[in-house]
Structures are given as structure tokens and as C-alpha cells.
Amino acid sequence: MWWPAALAAAVALCLGVPALVAGGSSSSASVTAAPATDSPEAGFARDMATHHQQAIDLSFIVRDRTDNAEVRNLAFDVINTQANQRGMMMGWLDQWGLTQNSAAKPMAWMKMDYQAHDGSLMPGMATNAQIDQLKQLSGTAAEVFYLQLMIEHHKGGVGMAQGYVDLAKNPSEKRLAQSMVTAQSSEIQLMTDMLATRGAKSLS
Template sequence: MTADQPVTEDPSAPRRRRTLWWPAALAAAVALCLGVPALVASGSSASGSAAAAPATDSPEAGFARDMATHHQQAIDLSFIVRDRTDNAEVRNLAFDVINTQANQRGMMMGWLDQWGLTQNSPAKPMAWMKMDYQAHDGSLMPGMATNTQLDQLRKLSGAQAEVFYLQLMIEHHKGGAGMAQGYVDEAQNATEKRLAQSMVTAQTSEIQLMTDMLAERGAKPLS
């Protein structure tokens, strides 16, 4: 199975994991619907879209760029584990992450385009939060896995892959929820703030779920 093949939900998955998919998907869908009028409004402002758009060094632009990058690694991790285990519960968790975070990433990239801003910036990641994170081995922001950890996950299979994926995703969600809360505290764009708050809520809930899944496998989070 390859990364470009569609992911399908296993109907035999435990009810706990299957029911969690709906709040996450619903939050993403609601956020998408909320984002449409905001984009239209910014493009039709009487003073012009350029005047209404956030500046390239604003928290709005910084959060959109950094969270899009953060989300992309979560998607990558989930595609890796999807091909390394047959466990229905873990594969359905990966399905949720891929679909929800790809949806949200597309929204943030769309906002940057609507604002007339580039998707990348020479500024250091997290600069908009006034955070000086020391990037290392591909880990650009808090919670992101290193290249070494990604390579290790690719070499594992079965229960070992499940445990390591859950451990990495807990750290990833901790970093992501922290970043989203940082934006909520600074937000000037109401629509983007609502999306960030939905991330805090959903990822905090999934951290507990994944901690429980680790316990069922006789393992604990990395920190």
C-alpha cells in the first residue's frame, strides 16, 4: 500500500475510536464553513483586500505557516504507521489525523493565498510567538519528530510501530495544542481563532485517547 492510495475506515474498529472520528471531522467541517465568509469578506473590503489582510510578520500569518508545517508532519507520521500495522484502532486514528489535518492545512494555505502572502517566510518558526526554539535534525518546532525518529518508525512494524507512533503523536499534539493556544491568546482574526481553539480542544482530547491506547499496550508517553 502506498501513500497516494485512499485510506478507508475499518468497520470492525472499536467503537471508542470510530466515535471519536466524528467530532474531529465535524470540527474541521465547521471550521471550513466558517472560513469561507471570512475569505470573501477580506477580498471584498471597501478599502481593498491588501489593506484588510494581515501583515506577513503578523501572528495570523505566522500561525498559518507554522501550523501548516506542523500538520504536514503529523500527516506524514500517520501515513507511515498506516503501512506498518494492521491494527484497526491505530489505523483509524491515523485516518482521522490525515483527513482532519490535511483539511485544516488546506484552509490555512488558502488564507495565506487570499491575503496575498507567501506560504513560506525567512523568519524563524515560532518567531510570531516570540519563541526561540532550537531546531534540530528536522524538528523545526515543539513536538515535531526528528528525522532520526521518522526513520526509526519506518523500520518498525506491528505493536512496536503502534507504540512508537502513539508516543510521537502525543508529543506532536502537545506541541500543536501549545502553538494553537499561543495563537488564541494573540488572535486578531476571529475565524482563524475559532479554528485554533478547535485544534486545542480536539488535540487535547486525542492526547488522552492515545495515552490510554499506550497503556493498553503496556507503554507510556515519552514525557
């Protein structure tokens, strides 16, 4: 795990997890109801954390498979941004007193029945075979395949984040999800342009 649980919880709390709502004076406060374990709030936090972890893993792989500064900088940004966001989501779950894993199928909170296969648990996630393939490539070939995988990954991430925005009841989590939609949509265009300069296209 990228963030110790206590640190992740502290970061999430500082960023607006509504554990307490101040009352009429500093001497009174009421505890807000934590989301249920099967709520969109909990489901999105768990599923997006899993989704983010694979993006981080893919980015570490390509970082070691190419010397291209542009791609390495992109990978570094993905690693840092998504590790930070993942820590926030794990912190929320900890603050709510919920487990980081659930017996529910991924995306169940969106009423989606995605058929997981070969390690691809949610839309956009790479399969184990694709990850193994990336590990065997180097140079431009690794750059192209990484960009192709990350475009698909971001498309899945944007769909999930927008799905939560449409259902959200937690303002802080909704803001994070909306920021993912905006940032990852922009990065999809960036990566599409990076592919074009390498004479390649996205997978879909």
C-alpha cells in the same frame, strides 16, 4: 501539497476568510487590511501548516506498518483532519496575498526561540532519526512509537494553537486554533489510553 492553491483558497473563503466586509448596502463594500507577513496570523498559518504536514506524514507511515484497526482509524482521522486544516491555512495565506514560506524563524511570531534540530523545526515535531525509526518498526512496536510521537506532536500543536488564540485578531483563524486546542487535547488523552492498553507510556 495536499490542496491546489485555488481550491484551498476557495475552501478558506467559504469558511469565513474576511476578504471583504459588506457596507451599508449590497452596492458598497470595503476591503479589510490583510495581515502583515510578520503578523501572528501569517506566522501561525505557516507554522501550523508545517506542523500538520509532519503529522500527516507520520500517520501515512504507521498506516502501512500495522493492521490494527484502532490505530489505522486514528491515523486516517489525523490525515484527513489535518490535511483539511492545512488547506484552509494555505488558502488564507493565498487570500491575503502572502507567501506560504517566510525567512523568519519558526515560532518567531510567538517570541519563541526554539532550537531546531534534525528536522524538528518546532516543539513536538519528530526528528529525522525518529521518523526513520518508525519506518523500521511494524505491528505493536510501530503502534506504540507512533502514539508516543503523536502525543508529543499534539502537545506542541496545542501549545502553538493556544499561543495564537491569545494573540488572535482574525476571528475565523482564532476559531480554527481553538478547535485545534480542544480536539488535540482530547486526542492526547485517547492516545495515552491506547498506549496504556499496549503496556507503554508517553515519552514525557
